[in-house]
Amino acid sequence: MIIAQQKQIKEIAAMVSDCKKVALIGCAGCVTVCLSGGEKETEIMAAALRIMRKLEGNPVETITFTATRQCDPEYVEALDGVVKDADAIISLACGVGVQYLAERFDKWVVPALDTNFIGGSKVHGVWEEKCGMCGDCVLHKTGGICPIIRCSKSILNGPCGGSQYGKCEISKDVDCAWQLIYDRMKSLGKLDKLMAIQPPKDWTKSRDGGPRRAVREDVMIG
Amino acid sequence: MRLQYATNIRIVEMTCSGNIDHRVILNAFEEGADGVFVAGCMEGDCHFLKGNIRARKRVNAVKKLLDEIGIGGDRLEMYNLSSAQGGRFAEIANDITAKIKDLGPNPLFKNSSCCGCSCSKEGGDQ
Numbered sequence: 001m002i003i004a005q006q007k008q009i010k011e012i013a014a015m016v017s018d019c020k021k022v023a024l025i026g027c028a029g030c031v032t033v034c035l036s037g038g039e040k041e042t043e044i045m046a047a048a049l050r051i052m053r054k055l056e057g058n059p060v061e062t063i064t065f066t067a068t069r070q071c072d073p074e075y076v077e078a079l080d081g082v083v084k085d086a087d088a089i090i091s092l093a094c095g096v097g098v099q100y101l102a103e104r105f106d107k108w109v110v111p112a113l114d115t116n117f118i119g120g121s122k123v124h125g126v127w128e129e130k131c132g133m134c135g136d137c138v139l140h141k142t143g144g145i146c147p148i149i150r151c152s153k154s155i156l157n158g159p160c161g162g163s164q165y166g167k168c169e170i171s172k173d174v175d176c177a178w179q180l181i182y183d184r185m186k187s188l189g190k191l192d193k194l195m196a197i198q199p200p201k202d203w204t205k206s207r208d209g210g211p212r213r214a215v216r217e218d219v220m221i222g
Numbered sequence: 223m224r225l226q227y228a229t230n231i232r233i234v235e236m237t238c239s240g241n242i243d244h245r246v247i248l249n250a251f252e253e254g255a256d257g258v259f260v261a262g263c264m265e266g267d268c269h270f271l272k273g274n275i276r277a278r279k280r281v282n283a284v285k286k287l288l289d290e291i292g293i294g295g296d297r298l299e300m301y302n303l304s305s306a307q308g309g310r311f312a313e314i315a316n317d318i319t320a321k322i323k324d325l326g327p328n329p330l331f332k333n334s335s336c337c338g339c340s341c342s343k344e345g346g347d348q
Contacts, residue, residue, distance in 0.1 A: 009290050040245065047248040048291050054330055055292040 001030035001120065002094045003127045004037065004113040009048050012090060015110040019060065019087035022049070024112070025079060025101065026066035027093035034127055036113055037092030039066040045092065045112060070097025076104045083107065117149075135205030135212065141193065143184035148201075150177035156198035227312035228319035239263065239300075240273025247284050251293055254331055257322035259314065260300040267304060274302060296325060 006012075016022050024046045032038030046062040053060040065082045068075045070093035079101070083089050088108040091098040094115040102109040117129040132149030138156065139146060148154045152162075152170050158178030162169030166179045185191050234250075236242060239262030250258050260281050262274035278300050285295030299318060303310045326332070 009287070040243070044244045044248065044287075047245060047252060048287060051248065051252060051293060051330060052291045 001033055001118070002096075002115060003034045003117050003119045003129070004031050004094050004115045006036050006041070006045070006092075006113055007111070009045070009052065012045070012110070012112050013049055013052050016049075016060070016088045016090060016108070017058070019108065021061040021063070021086050022088050022090055023063040023065065023083040023086035024049075024090045024092060025070065025083070025097075026064070027070040027091075027097050028066050029069045029071065029093070031093055031097075031113060032066075033121075035125075037094075039064075042066055042092050045090070049090075067093075067097075070094075070100050073100070073104075076100045079104070133206075134201070134203070136202050138198075138201070141196075141198065142181045143188060143190070145177055145181045145184055147177050147181065150175075150180070156201060223308050225308055225312040227315035230319065231315050238268070238270050238273040239277035240268070240270060240275075242277050242280055244280065244284050244287070247281075247298060248287075251288075251297070251328060251330065254328060256328045257297040257299075257318060257325070259318045260298075261311065261314070262300060262302050264302050264304050293329060294325065297322060297328075 024042050026032070026037050026039055026042035028038060031041075035041065042064045046064045050060060050062055063082060063086060065079065067079060070076060070091060083105055086107065088110065089101055089105060090110055090112050091101050092112045093101075094113065095111065096115075098109060098111045118131040118133055119127050119129040122128050129149055131146060132154070134148045138148070147156060147158060151158055152168050152174070153160060155178070158181070159176055160178075163176040163179055166176055168174040168176045182191075182194065185194050232255075234246070236246075239260055242260055247258050247260075260277060262277045263269070265274055268274045281298060281300040285298050287295075288298055289295040299321075301314050303314065
């Protein structure tokens with residue numbers, strides 16, 4: 001899922017300081033799971049904003065709603081009535097959701113979250129980056145451990161000389177991905193596969209050529 | 223045991239202090255409370271094992287938020303006491319009332335004669 005974290009409430013309040021009625025739109029997708037932009041977080045942010053603005057002598061009216069997903073036109077269109085009277089929209093979605101709302105509505109749309117990375121939960125309250133979205137997955141060659149994002153250098157033939165006692169040289173808290181890959185392949189009895197030298201990666205499937213697009217004609221309607 | 227404690231305390235019952243939610247606390251302040259005190263069971267005695275430990279973490283997070291938005295985290299406190307400690311409850315209720323009185327009324331309602339609700343009393347609640 002996409003992992004995002006809330007901006008400081010003061011920063012968000014400053015973005016809508018001249019608005020009298022603000023719609024705070026949460027997202028029931030990834031940001032609900034990573035506890036940054038779901039229904040609960042949306043209501044907390046609305047209450048915090050109302051309190052701040054009242055204390056400043058500039059009260060604000062808030063509307064809260066949590067969309068099923070903000071990255072899907074059908075759920076964004078359903079917000080038409082919700083945001084109709086709002087001067088501004090605060091989106092508690094990832095950067096994708098903010099852009100979908102900005103495309104749909106001719107209003108001031110601002111982000112409440114900083115979109116951080118693609119990852120998963122380690123324990124409740126801790127999330128870790130797991131995928132670099134390179135567009136050319138190599139996990140079958142590395143025992144299911146991504147060297148692109150989990151190796152600080154993204155090298156394909158590791159480890160490098162900075163691997164010490166299983167940790168990366170950048171921090172004692174960061175595991176060396178290539179140590180993990182080696183240990184995993186060893187436990188699977190597949191160390192021989194690591195002997196193959198990996199050629200330079202095809203980065204044309206990554207950020208080469210601007211924003212990427214995926215098309216599935218077989219599922220397109222109309 | 224019939225103990226006297228500050229009469230302006232309003233009790234909101236919850237199934238467990240671990241059920242306390244940021245929204246409940248913020249709502250109390252928006253509705254006119256001058257302070258909030260969360261009473262959880264003694265640490266180690268939670269029927270749900272970690273409810274009171276989680277409540278304290280959540281209370282600390284809301285205290286930080288209250289500081290950021292200008293209400294002041296000092297207006298929110300959590301205490302651990304058992305349901306058999308009636309005397310201790312009354313003592314805490316009086317202590318927190320005195321502390322909040324020192325801090326003054328809820329800044330959201332500082333200039334209004336009432337807490338903003340439909341009641342007719344002067345000032346807010348603890």
